[in-house]
Amino acid sequence: MTTRTWLITGVSSGFGHALTTQLLERGDTVIGTVRSLDKVADLSEQYPDTFRPEILDVTDTPAVRKTVDEAFAAGRVDVIVSNAGYGLFGAAEEISDAEIDHILATNLTGSITLIRAALPHLRAQGGGRIVQMSTYGGQVAFPGNSMYHAAKWGIEGFAESVAQEVAPFGIGVTIVEPGGARTEFRYGSARVADPIDAYEGNPAHAFKAMLDPANGLAPGNPQRMAARIIESVDTEPAPLRMMLGSQALDSTLGVLRKRIEDFEAQRDLAASTDFPAGE
Template sequence: MTTSSRTWFITGTSSGFGRALTEKLLARGDRVAATLRKTGALDDLKARHGDRLWIATLDVTDAVAVRGVVDRAFADLGRIDVVLNNAGYGLVGAGEEVSDDQIRHQIDTNLIGSIQVIRAALPHLRAQGGGRILQVSSAGGQIAFPALSLYHASKWGIEGFVEAVAQEVAPFNIVFTIVEPGATQTQFGSSLISAPPTPAYDATPVGDIRRAFAANAFPIVGDAAKMADAMIEVVTRDPAPKRLALGSDTYTMVRAALVERLTALDAQKDIALSVDADA
């Protein structure tokens, strides 16, 4: 390794951002502890890069397994500089259409799974004097579309968790960045899980979104390789940005949502101030 190389722990590396990041990091001389659910998906990279690629099978919905794998990665590699929470998927369906099992699995994977990886890593990062954590969220952690309510719940939830924990661990030199990609050329669309449609929603925005996904009609402006490069580069920034918006669609939609939210808040300022207790 070169003096500037780093060691990364990345979840969800069998495809998409996780795979792209693992390839790029190994090519530049870094070490990667890669977790995945599909055994053998990184065998080609292991054959090429040997001991610089550490692989473990992990389902992030298994909290006991998360702790075991994270502990083992730190023990085997000695130091991990960057933890990158990437595992996740999308669930399509109106709030009343999705099943109880689908709700639980979406939250267990995208929200609780990410929380447990962070919780497992924090004691190690504290002990070594600090480190970076990149939490992959989405433009959907700041905005919302119909038919994606549970996905948005998971992404808005993990952003709130990170906002608070980042303040808790800042004294230990542990720094977070929330990564918010927009629509990207990855396999995210092919991994979507759909709830059985309810006919009442066919002629509503839920139906429109469902048909757009089925027809691949959403414009894809994000380049996955360029976004992976941006995630790698952001760990060199000091101070680290709290959020990293990736894609022109993310920038445009999130900015519009924030402006609308601020405008609505300002319009209610008199109500907010009027309910304070009398002096």
């Protein structure tokens, strides 16, 4: 089995932690970014030679670039996993300006900065793989999630464009779209905007039931999802998108079919705005 070096953001919990533990167990090297070293002290102790934790706030652009540059200066990095992020719930009207700025800086701009910082190094070494963690919410939108969707729809467009730009250099890009999983994303780290009374009983607050474990846990197994992500790096060419979770796939297919149906119904409308043939 080929061993690799991975740079993964946000490894203290969720998918980042699941990926890191599985990779270290199989003998790979992980450079993992965290906000606090205490949260990964056990991994540092257990894998002193193959786990290198780095303090990083992905909203700090110069720090992201410095972390990436130092990682490649130490040797080849085979896979970049842009994973750091969080969920923000609430009606668009309830979300503050500061909350908007922070989630975009984390979930969108932070990922863009990480990928852009890695590209010159990946080109210089003759290839590699970029894994952008997204969600099926990068294809399907729900009320009460507007800014999370804004970030994920944005990063998916960015990653799909970049994938076409860097394929000639032997760099593969995969967008991972998990469904609901039993991670801290739902059950611990989710942030909720200050509520406005007018939205009580509104679909924008349906997320409250989802965040309450008493209403049933998410179906996705984060360990199995992490295993599928790791396996994808051996697939050539790199899969552009990878949907994880049957519930997520069914929901996405339903939305995409309806979207295609709506577009097909607009053929005459679309054509009516063209210049006549020959003009």
